[in-house]
Amino acid sequence: MSAALAPLKLRFENVEKRYGSLLALRRLSLQIEHGQAVVLVGRNGSGKTTLLRIAAGLIRPSSGRVILSDEAEGPRARVGFVAHQTMLYDELTAEENLFLFARLHGIRKPAPRVEELLGEAGLRERRASLVRTFSRGMRQRLTIARALLEQPSLLLLDEPGTGLDVPGLLWLAGTLRRLRDAGCALVMSLHGQSELSALATRAIRLEAGAVAADSAVTGAVEPVLQVAGA
Amino acid sequence: MALLQNAGTLLGKELRTELRSRELVTTTFVFILMVVVLFSFTFDPTSAESRRFGPGLLWIAFLFAASIMLQPSFLREQTNDTLSALRLAVSDPFAIFLAKLAANTIFLLLTEVLLLPIFAVLYNVAIWRVAPQLLLVLFAGSVGVSVAGTAISAISSQARMRELLLPLLLLPLLTPVLIASTEATAALLADDPVLRWDWLRFLFAFDVVFLTALWLFGEYLLEE
Numbered sequence: 001m002s003a004a005l006a007p008l009k010l011r012f013e014n015v016e017k018r019y020g021s022l023l024a025l026r027r028l029s030l031q032i033e034h035g036q037a038v039v040l041v042g043r044n045g046s047g048k049t050t051l052l053r054i055a056a057g058l059i060r061p062s063s064g065r066v067i068l069s070d071e072a073e074g075p076r077a078r079v080g081f082v083a084h085q086t087m088l089y090d091e092l093t094a095e096e097n098l099f100l101f102a103r104l105h106g107i108r109k110p111a112p113r114v115e116e117l118l119g120e121a122g123l124r125e126r127r128a129s130l131v132r133t134f135s136r137g138m139r140q141r142l143t144i145a146r147a148l149l150e151q152p153s154l155l156l157l158d159e160p161g162t163g164l165d166v167p168g169l170l171w172l173a174g175t176l177r178r179l180r181d182a183g184c185a186l187v188m189s190l191h192g193q194s195e196l197s198a199l200a201t202r203a204i205r206l207e208a209g210a211v212a213a214d215s216a217v218t219g220a221v222e223p224v225l226q227v228a229g230a
Numbered sequence: 231m232a233l234l235q236n237a238g239t240l241l242g243k244e245l246r247t248e249l250r251s252r253e254l255v256t257t258t259f260v261f262i263l264m265v266v267v268l269f270s271f272t273f274d275p276t277s278a279e280s281r282r283f284g285p286g287l288l289w290i291a292f293l294f295a296a297s298i299m300l301q302p303s304f305l306r307e308q309t310n311d312t313l314s315a316l317r318l319a320v321s322d323p324f325a326i327f328l329a330k331l332a333a334n335t336i337f338l339l340l341t342e343v344l345l346l347p348i349f350a351v352l353y354n355v356a357i358w359r360v361a362p363q364l365l366l367v368l369f370a371g372s373v374g375v376s377v378a379g380t381a382i383s384a385i386s387s388q389a390r391m392r393e394l395l396l397p398l399l400l401l402p403l404l405t406p407v408l409i410a411s412t413e414a415t416a417a418l419l420a421d422d423p424v425l426r427w428d429w430l431r432f433l434f435a436f437d438v439v440f441l442t443a444l445w446l447f448g449e450y451l452l453e454e
Contacts, residue, residue, distance in 0.1 A: 053314075053454070056314075056318060057317075057318070058317060058318070058454060059453070059454050079318065081314070081315075081318055083311055083314060084311075085311035086310045086311075087310055087311050087312055087315035088310055088312065088315075089243070089310070089312055090309070090310065091246075091247040091250050091251060092243070092246070092247065096246070100239065100243055101315065101319050103235075103236075103239045104236055104239055104240070104316070104319035104320055105319050106232065106235075146315070
């Protein structure tokens with residue numbers, strides 16, 4: 001997992017997103033480089049989830065452009081996404097879920113990768129259990145393992161600490177740190193200070209769909225996180 | 231090639247989850263059985279009346295059952311947002327549709343095949359001598375129902391009043407399939423059974439047209 005990854009840039013150019021009369025993102029422009037760990041903070045409804053889902057390609061912006069620098073390879077080829085929901089099938093086992101998504105991602109021999117991720121997530125002994133029997137924390141570990149299947153160059157995480165206990169958070173922080181150091185760009189929304197905010201190399205505060213503060217401009221990460229009350 | 235591999239992988243997932251829960255096939259089979267039995271008790275048709283009205287009754291029952299079966303097809307992908315995971319994983323979203331419509335066709339055909347002997351006994355209709363031709367008609371009709379139904383299921387799953395929307399959109403859209411399938415089935419259950427290729431060609435044309443539309447525009451149906 002610590003192998004160097006091909007560089008990838010994510011660029012938002014004047015991106016707007018409307019839901020009826022509600023403007024969720026307002027002419028948002030920013031660029032995220034490989035190896036950056038960007039923490040998005042802001043109140044509920046400030047546009048964090050919309051930004052992440054647009055970056056993942058799940059939502060089309062109402063106007064503006066989102067550019068991934070590796071588009072020749074397929075626009076979403078190396079993007080991992082951890083959403084609010086688990087994105088897992090409750091009626092499949094942990095192992096079956098990982099095999100399913102590994103095959104869909106085109107991983108030719110998925111068994112070693114699935115084995116490695118089950119081990120890292122501490123789920124090896126529950127590999128044959130249906131996901132619906134898992135606790136919230138176990139589901140979240142498996143969700144994160146699913147997002148890491150293809151060794152992403154861009155990893156988008158929407159409140160990834162949800163449901164994780166302290167050992168789970170430490171595991172996640174360690175995993176994300178290794179990814180960041182290997183050149184993976186991380187963009188994660190957080191609600192509170194945790195082991196994860198310590199990873200940030202950049203913090204962006206969103207207010208009403210626009211960038212209210214960006215440590216790339218202001219210079220220091222900590223004040224942006226604190227101003228948001230995160 | 232990746233399209234077929236992804237569709238195959240997803241079809242395996244659909245079959246495995248249904249095999250574990252048996253929700254769709256059981257519910258649909260019980261529904262069709264109730265309709266057929268209730269009609270039989272209500273009208274007590276003679277053999278001649280059965281040959282005349284039976285095919286229409288059978289296909290109306292299949293259509294209503296399909297609207298029940300197709301409802302959860304995309305709806306259950308919303309529960310844990312697995313549809314987003316699928317969209318991120320597959321290179322061509324048509325693979326998702328291909329897998330769903332293949333699974334829906336298999337489930338629908340299975341319930342139809344299970345029901346046919348019961349229909350034959352209750353309505354005193356000889357189906358055995360035309361069983362292969364009847365299976366061909368069932369297949370062509372079921373593919374038509376599944377192709378259109380899978381598309382409507384994708385649309386309705388993201389809408390409000392989704393439970394109402396699917397049958398409202400689906401049943402008028404499937405009127406041509408209902409007519410063609412009923413006519414082809416009626417010709418097979420007549421005193422001198424004949425396979426009506428004109429109606430079969432119509433059904434296959436419907437299947438191809440809707441499949442092509444799904445291939446061309448399916449991606450937009452999956453967007454949030």
